[in-house]
Amino acid sequence: MSKLIEGRAWKFGDDVNTDLIIPGKYKLSITDLDELSKHAMEGIDPEFTVKFRKGDIIVAGKNFGCGSSREQAPLVLKHVGVSAIIAKSFARIFYRNAINLGLPVIECVDAERIEHGDMLRIDLEGGLIKNLEKNEEYRFKPFPEEIWVILFSGGLVSYVKKYGKLPW
Amino acid sequence: MGKTISEKILSRASGKDVYAGDIIIADVDSAMAHDGTALLAIEAFEEMKGSGLFNPNSISLVLDHVAPSSNETFSKVHKRIREFAFNYRANFYEVGSGVCHQIMIETGQVKPGELIVGADSHTCTYGALGAFATGIGSTDMAAVFMSGKLWFKVPGTMEVRIDGSLPKMVTPKDVILKVVGEIGADGATYQAIEFKGSTVKEMSVEGRLTLCNMAVEMGAKTGIIEPDEKTIKYLEDMNVDVDPQGILKSDPDAKYTAKLQFDMSDLEPQVACPHSVDNVKPISKVEGTPINQAFLGSCTNGRIEDLRLAAKILDGRKVKRGVRMIVIPISRRIYLQALKEGLIETFIDAGCVVCNPGCGPCVGAHQGILAPGEVCVSTSNRNFKGRMGCMDAEIYLASPATVAASAIEGEITDPRRLKVDE
Numbered sequence: 001m002s003k004l005i006e007g008r009a010w011k012f013g014d015d016v017n018t019d020l021i022i023p024g025k026y027k028l029s030i031t032d033l034d035e036l037s038k039h040a041m042e043g044i045d046p047e048f049t050v051k052f053r054k055g056d057i058i059v060a061g062k063n064f065g066c067g068s069s070r071e072q073a074p075l076v077l078k079h080v081g082v083s084a085i086i087a088k089s090f091a092r093i094f095y096r097n098a099i100n101l102g103l104p105v106i107e108c109v110d111a112e113r114i115e116h117g118d119m120l121r122i123d124l125e126g127g128l129i130k131n132l133e134k135n136e137e138y139r140f141k142p143f144p145e146e147i148w149v150i151l152f153s154g155g156l157v158s159y160v161k162k163y164g165k166l167p168w
Numbered sequence: 169m170g171k172t173i174s175e176k177i178l179s180r181a182s183g184k185d186v187y188a189g190d191i192i193i194a195d196v197d198s199a200m201a202h203d204g205t206a207l208l209a210i211e212a213f214e215e216m217k218g219s220g221l222f223n224p225n226s227i228s229l230v231l232d233h234v235a236p237s238s239n240e241t242f243s244k245v246h247k248r249i250r251e252f253a254f255n256y257r258a259n260f261y262e263v264g265s266g267v268c269h270q271i272m273i274e275t276g277q278v279k280p281g282e283l284i285v286g287a288d289s290h291t292c293t294y295g296a297l298g299a300f301a302t303g304i305g306s307t308d309m310a311a312v313f314m315s316g317k318l319w320f321k322v323p324g325t326m327e328v329r330i331d332g333s334l335p336k337m338v339t340p341k342d343v344i345l346k347v348v349g350e351i352g353a354d355g356a357t358y359q360a361i362e363f364k365g366s367t368v369k370e371m372s373v374e375g376r377l378t379l380c381n382m383a384v385e386m387g388a389k390t391g392i393i394e395p396d397e398k399t400i401k402y403l404e405d406m407n408v409d410v411d412p413q414g415i416l417k418s419d420p421d422a423k424y425t426a427k428l429q430f431d432m433s434d435l436e437p438q439v440a441c442p443h444s445v446d447n448v449k450p451i452s453k454v455e456g457t458p459i460n461q462a463f464l465g466s467c468t469n470g471r472i473e474d475l476r477l478a479a480k481i482l483d484g485r486k487v488k489r490g491v492r493m494i495v496i497p498i499s500r501r502i503y504l505q506a507l508k509e510g511l512i513e514t515f516i517d518a519g520c521v522v523c524n525p526g527c528g529p530c531v532g533a534h535q536g537i538l539a540p541g542e543v544c545v546s547t548s549n550r551n552f553k554g555r556m557g558c559m560d561a562e563i564y565l566a567s568p569a570t571v572a573a574s575a576i577e578g579e580i581t582d583p584r585r586l587k588v589d590e
Binding site: 015017019020023024025027028029030031043062063066067068069070071072075089091092093096097100101144146155156157160161166167168 | 191193204205207212215217233234238242245286287289291303306307308310314315319358387389444531532533537550552554555
């Protein structure tokens with residue numbers, strides 16, 4: 001996974017729950033990931049996957065990914081090409097799941113300053129987001145070592161493939 | 169320095185003296201995945217070249233989310249999970265056994281003082297028995313299958329003190345809805361919520377399970393209650409032995425992130441309105457809202473006391489024409505008990521549909537999907553848009569008493585309005 005990410009912001013509000021990201025009725029009837037991913041974010045914007053461009057960045061308010069433990073939620077977002085999610089805060093299971101899938105999840109209080117369509121450049125290692133549209137910089141706390149090794153390997157499965165064992 | 173019950177359990181499980189904020193690797197005592205999450209865990213396990221389960225006796229796989237399966241794709245998922253469980257000798261619970269969380273409790277997989285993970289967000293329910301239990305995802309679960317271990321961040325603990333005797337027809341569900349409404353959907357994110365106070369002390373273990381079940385609706389990592397003689401009796405009644413070493417209490421000088429207090433002695437029945445669990449209102453504000461479906465069941469409210477209370481209200485009455493009421497006992501054990509007590513007969517006489525133990529319509533996959541424009545009043549724990557299978561339907565969350573009363577009247581109804589024989 002790249003340590004530098006660049007993409008356009010897709011702005012969402014507070015409390016985006018896992019049923020909005022991927023409704024239970026699809027999660028429990030579709031196992032093909034291409035098919036399932038067509039319904040990503042359908043609960044908020046049914047056109048999301050049509051309009052979304054690979055590499056774009058989701059930006060949201062507080063408590064992103066609240067609700068169910070379904071790993072299909074970060075999985076479909078990663079599959080449609082979301083390169084990172086920036087939010088004021090995340091629900092904890094979603095956060096863990098995203099790290100385990102190698103999808104960068106960034107907690108940043110300044111998420112609210114970012115507008116839909118802003119071009120962003122994220123330095124994951126340095127803990128810095130540059131808003132190229134507004135010429136602003138936002139800092140975030142870099143990942144602790146334990147999380148960074150999993151994330152940077154591309155997720156837990158990739159970590160195990162690379163090192164032949166779990167991190168513990 | 170003093171420790172909370174959660175810090176004590178995580179210290180024991182990690183073999184270190186740990187406090188809130190520490191990142192630890194801990195031994196998991198027991199783990200669970202169900203048909204909504206096990207497939208991804210199995211796939212990750214295979215991708216990581218897992219050769220066997222670290223401890224098969226501590227891994228439980230339950231078919232409950234779409235059970236019996238309603239489509240061919242999901243039947244294949246069930247088949248895959250069944251084969252995996254048999255191949256690797258995990259504990260396996262077939263369609264009809266009941267909701268995973270209740271099964272974990274009834275089969276002795278949850279004991280006070282233990283560390284338990286489940287690939288389901290409502291795993292926090294078990295905290296009512298004095299265990300530290302939390303929801304994880306499927307890849308984490310695959311790692312637990314392989315190693316019996318997982319990394320955790322030791323959470324800070326928020327103390328929620330609840331005092332006062334609950335008025336008639338006001339239940340533990342109303343208490344937790346009130347608390348969720350006050351704390352908010354993210355008010356306890358990353359933290360453990362420790363429930364205390366006279367109301368909790370007086371409450372049955374079933375009621376405490378309802379409280380802890382909804383801790384995650386405030387973002388909490390778990391809900392937890394110090395075990396007492398009621399906890400031990402509840403488990404012993406199900407032939408589960410309790411190790412006295414596991415009976416832990418928070419130290420008086422333990423550090424809390426916050427302390428909240430509630431007096432529930434004047435509480436009126438509470439309802440969580442569409443489309444978020446923290447959109448909670450007293451019933452007087454929503455009474456009269458017409459309903460199309462009523463659901464009694466789920467990991468929140470499908471236990472015997474819930475069924476008894478609803479049956480008492482439905483006894484000799486009929487569900488309103490145009491409304492369907494779905495009743496789902498939480499487990500086979502509870503289903504049998506309800507049968508013996510005549511509760512199932514009461515439900516059927518009243519015109520309810522009684523389905524097999526499982527998650528039912530709560531996840532929106534089967535057994536009661538809503539149509540556009542419809543309204544459901546439900547004892548379950550989530551009312552997110554689309555939750556019961558339809559984006560244009562509305563879900564109100566309430567107690568078993570409110571759900572039963574509403575089914576009879578065809579609109580959201582304060583259960584205290586209906587005369588009930590004591």
